[in-house]
């Protein structure tokens with residue numbers, strides 16, 4: 001790992017700089033390192049604030065204490081080949097005219113830039129939400145959720161009034177999308193199992209899932225939603241739909257109809273937006289501040305900058321919908337960006353991005369899940385195994401890709 005920074009401004013043939021070592025950025029770095037094996041002159045730099053890649057899809061397990069935070073932090077030095085220069089630093093801004101990233105380690109010049117800085121939780125300006133609720137986007141966030149949940153069980157055990165006990169031992173999750181469902185399911189299965197260790201009866205902890213829209217897992221098939229709802233009900237998760245949070249206060253989530261949802265721990269999983277650093281950068285903004293791109297995933301009218309992952313606002317031509325912020329989308333976009341950067345170097349035509357949907361899998365609790373794959377909906381143990389297999393395969397692929405680089409250590 002290297003800290004020195006080459007601040008020289010590069011022409012179009014200069015260094016390729018990838019900002020962000022998440023699903024999209026790491027994939028670009030790994031794929032490109034393999035593709036550029038015959039072209040050692042091209043400098044390839046990856047920049048991230050952390051010296052590890054986070055397996056974000058596994059965070060609900062960390063938040064429920066079934067996986068250690070360090071297990072989802074994959075050290076970059078274990079997966080990056082020597083061909084890729086890694087700079088660990090905070091990106092603080094952009095000098096578009098000078099073609100430089102501004103960072104805590106000094107400016108980093110690019111010939112081609114890949115922006116893959118992911119998302120931030122979106123609190124939709126709901127008063128008090130950012131202060132009152134925990135979020136779930138990084139391993140450290142997930143660790144905080146688990147610490148808060150167990151501390152709430154301790155506080156509940158110390159309370160004498162049963163009502164107060166119940167309130168303190170309740171985790172309230174805002175947002176009934178895949179993240180909220182996975183978190184609620186996981187906690188609902190684990191908290192009763194660990195309650196005894198904290199001096200509480202197993203039926204004392206509770207989990208509530210609050211969703212503003214008419215259904216959880218919006219956009220999924222009715223069959224999948226139905227199966228997920230049944231598992232959540234079996235796990236005794238109290239699901240409230242059409243429940244819009246107006247404010248988060250010391251007492252709990254206040255809904256627009258005036259009801260107060262009380263609890264001991266509040267987690268917000270209700271939406272994502274582009275990081276402010278990018279949203280305020282002057283790049284053309286699409287859905288939730290994400291960056292508008294052309295069919296080759298280049299910023300509109302800025303062909304030297306590619307965008308991949310959650311940060312890219314990519315509209316599907318068939319439906320007119322913006323692709324959701326998903327790891328599988330980020331990986332496919334990373335693939336296209338790596339191919340297009342290689343094509344530019346080879347003087348070949350660029351490839352337009354097309355998303356090939358592999359299906360949708362959500363774990364609900366520690367043993368069951370739901371999946372929609374090739375028009376077939378399954379629910380139960382098989383879907384959970386599928387989710388485990390996808391995560392296992394992802395980790396294998398990251399290591400396998402490193403192996404493709406002949407200059408690897």
Ligand SMILES: Cc1cc2nc3c(=O)[nH]c(=O)nc-3n(C[C@H](O)[C@H](O)[C@H](O)COP(=O)(O)OP(=O)(O)OC[C@H]3O[C@@H](n4cnc5c(N)ncnc54)[C@H](O)[C@@H]3O)c2cc1C
Nearest residue numbers: 020022023024049056057091117118309310325326327328
């Ligand atoms: C809890 C949770 C569960 C999920 N589960 C699933 C799932 O099961 N399946 C699925 O398909 N998707 C899932 N997703 C969505 C998926 O994780 C994202 O779509 C994916 O991570 C996007 O990849 P990315 O590369 O765009 O961003 P990220 O993976 O977030 O990577 C962004 C990188 O940029 C770095 N970075 C950001 N800002 C800076 C800065 N200023 N300076 C330096 N570095 C910076 C970060 O450290 C990070 O490494 C889940 C998301 C969450 C939050």
